[in-house]
Amino acid sequence: MDYLSLIQQPIEAELSDFIFLFQASLDHHDGMLGQALNHIKAKGGKRMRPILILLMARNFGQVSSVTQHAAVGLELLHTASLVHDDVVDESSERRGQASVNATYNNKVAVLVGDYILSTALLYVSRTHSEVIVRYLAELGRTLSDGEILQLTNIQNQQISETAYYEIIKRKTAALFEACAAIGAESAGADAEAVEAAKLFGQNLGIMFQIRDDIFDYYDASEIGKPTGNDMAEGKLTLPVIHALNSTGDAAMMELARKVKARMIQPDEIARLVAFTKANGGIEYAEKRMRDFHAEGLVFIDRYVSDDAIRQALTAYLDFVIERRS
Secondary structure, three states: OOHHHHHHHHHHHHHHHHHHHHHHHOOOOOHHHHHHHHHHHOOOOOOHHHHHHHHHHHHHOOOOHHHHHHHHHHHHHHHHHHHHHHHHOOOOEEOOEEOHHHHOOHHHHHHHHHHHHHHHHHHHHOOOOHHHHHHHHHHHHHHHHHHHHHHHHHOOOOOOHHHHHHHHHHOHHHHHHHHHHHHHHHOOOOHHHHHHHHHHHHHHHHHHHHHHHHHOOOOEHHHOEOOOHHHHOOOOOHHHHHHHHHHOOHHHHHHHHHHHOOOOOHHHHHHHHHHHHHOOHHHHHHHHHHHHHHHHHHHHHHHOOOHHHHHHHHHHHHHHHHOOO
8 A cells, every 4th residue: 555645645735845945944055064965865755754744734724834844843853863863873874875974974974963953943943933942942852861861771781661662752752742743733723632642643653663673673774774783782672672571581681681781792683583583572562553553543533534634644653554664
């Protein structure tokens, strides 16, 4: 099924306007900065987060200039965070292409990320909405908080689902949550509807991250991430956490501690991946995605009356679970 076409159908014109505005926001014709920004623009992407903003605005009213400037501001903040994350994670690829830090160096990448972040603030200021500006500022704080929490959790000997969800709520889920809330807010939704939209976005974001984490247990070279890459970076994700806690396997627990200590070897990662698959880790993670999917449908049933928007948001939920990259 062509989920993306269904998702975009109600907002095709608005999405085209967004892409034009976003590309223009990264225009800079001088020297290395211009080259780096063009490198980022060339990567594109599916624009899933701004699409969510536009769909929420359409659901609760209409897409306005406030909506569009908020969407550009949030996508720029997200872009800046990815540039900085690649420096922190020492990543050489982003969406299958060379990262900014790999193409230039860490100093350039940090400064480019700072420039994009400042541009995000400029665009969100054009909404003239204190509430939306506050959402973006809080999101920036939350994303940084999530990254630091993830770094400190590597040193934590406890292996728990609670810590896993805390991290992804402050990272991936926070972005989707802010998108849904900002879209609703820009269209004048009441406080109850905005809160419901936030929860819908959070559920989407959690599903999105679980799916990303499942990819790590398979050959996923097409998305620029080799099998076991998370473990190589010291991260234990939901599938292996469940397999470890449900079996209590002492030998595998010892390997998990080596993951956290960043002392794991490639053959040991392969053993841990195989153990996870053999002990229901993938099936459990997929079940949890379906749980969050069901919660998303509750929001659609209660708050979405337009058939095209209902179809688009349902397709959005389905796409997050079914996507292969």
